[in-house]
Amino acid sequence: MNTSKTYEQLLKENEELLWQLEEATDTINAIRSGQVDALVVKDPDGEHQLFTLKTADQSYRVFIEKMNEGAVTLNRDGIILYCNSMFASMINLPLSKVVGMYFETFIHGDYRKAYADLFEKGWLEDNKSELCLDRDGQEVPCQLSVTTLQLDEGPSLSIIVTDLSFQKEIQQLLRQNNQRLEEINRELETSNHDLQQFASVASHDLQEPLRKILIFSTMLRNRHIHELTGDSLNYLDKIISSSQRMRSMINDILSYSRLSTHVNHFSMTSLREIVNEVIEDYEILINERNATVIVNELPEIEVNRGQIKQVFQNLISNSIKFSKAGQPPVIRISGTIVPNPDDMPVTAQNNGKVCTVTISDNGIGFDDVYNERIFFLFERLNTKDKYEGSGIGLSITKKIIDKHNGTISAKSREGEGASFTITLPVFQQ
Known part of the structure; x- marks a missing residue:
């Protein structure tokens, strides 16, 4: 019996198999897409059986597949x-x-x-x-x-x-990042502690030789003032003036470094009382410059008394310092309780209200492009020869306000005075 098949027979058989495969594929796709709800299958005995797909309705099957x-x-x-x-x-x-x-x-x-x-x-x-x-x-x-x-x-x-592969990878990355952040925080805490110690020690160690420079320079000037030539006396005055500025800068740096500590004590305090204390402290300077300080109503809020007093000291002394030549300084201070602004969080204690304080003057002012830069450490807009100071005062002021969870901003124009606005929570959390 010849079982070999001709090329035409094999080709026809192959076409039939391909057709059956395509039919089976179409049937499977129809089932999976919900187009078929029942199948009739012929068993080995030649009998036909009906298989229904009632429970897997079209919408359900389409949803599951996709x-x-x-x-x-x-x-x-x-x-x-x-x-x-x-x-x-x-x-x-x-x-x-x-x-x-x-x-x-x-x-x-x-x-x-x-x-x-x-x-x-x-x-x-x-x-x-x-x-x-x-x-x-x-x-x-x-x-x-x-x-x-x-x-x-x-x-x-x-x-x-x-x-969950993606979620697990993200969780692993988060754990690694959190671990790294904890390590960085520990390093920063150690670094901050070391810097505070360094600032304290350095300030103390620098004060002693500086104190001697000032003492002996002053003694030399007072005792030999009639013996010194014009240039020598001028040089000696520059030594004394530079030493005084350095002493002021050391004290300001020490004050700034101390503000890095997380420890803070707040209590209900009258801002009006604090301002009155500052005016009393500056009584001689105010009289010398013929300055006028107008204080309107100021509320009572929860603050660190010593730090907020330093804020008013810095701002009032700046207004006096940067006054116009030949024009007496006029400083106006006012404050009120206002609705909570959008850039500050609302707390249960504040009940949606904050305190806003404004300090304005009629001084020389500054270009408004420096409204933010004036709060940078050591930022100076005027020469140290004409206006003394370390350039740290406003940086200390901003850091104090930040520690009180508040904000401070400045507005000014050259020759038209300056205005500082402070916003503070009525109650600290």
Whole structure:
């Protein structure tokens, strides 16, 4: 018997097989997309059987197929009756090899017991657990959410598989970043402590030689003033003046460094009383410059008394210092309780209200391009020969306001005076 086939026969047979394959593929796609609700299958005995898909209606099947999570349906033995394409891709296998296998096959060995517990509990009530699938020997962290379904063939277990790989990576990065931040914070705390100690020691050690320079320079000037030539006397005056500025700068640096500590004590204080104390302290300077300080109503708020007094000292002394030549300084200070602005947090204690204080003068002013820069450390807008100072005063002022959870801003124009606005919480948290 000749069993060999002609080329034409093989070609025809191949076309029939391709057609059957395409038909099977179309049928599978139709089932998965919800276009088919029943199948008629011919068994080996030649009889036809009807298989319905009533429980998997079109909308449900379309939703399951397009969802981003894996979806699996198991029978009571744990065999996969159905899975969507996403689950197949999660375990890196074609759909044809997944259906009909035990779901436990795809659970990583270390998590088999956890899966067995989840499988048993899932038949009793909805449950979920985190474990790992096995994809080509690699662990894939997932969350399994299980619930029961009533199908035509009986109860089944539905499992939604959520890939947690991305979340786990983010969590790991967050843990690493938080750990690094903690290390940086500890380093910064140590550094700040060292800097504070250095500033304190350096300021103290610098004060002693500086004090001697001032003492002996002054003694030399007073005792030999008639013996010194014009240039020598001028040089000596410059030494004394520079030493005084350096002493002022050292004291300001020490004050600024002390503000870095986290310790702060607040109490209800009358701002009017503080301003009156400052005016009294500056009585001689105010009289010498023929200055006028007009103080309107100021509220009582919760502050660190000593620090806020330093704020008013810095601002009032600046207004006197930077007054116009031949024009007496006029300083106006006022304050009130206002609704909480958008750039400050509302607290239960403040009840949506804050204190705003304004200090304005008729001095020389400054270009408004420096409205923010004037608060920078050592920032000077005028020469030290004409206006004395360390350039730290407004930096200290801003740091104090920051420690009071407030804000400070400046407005000015050259020759038209300056105005500072301070906003402070009525109560500190």
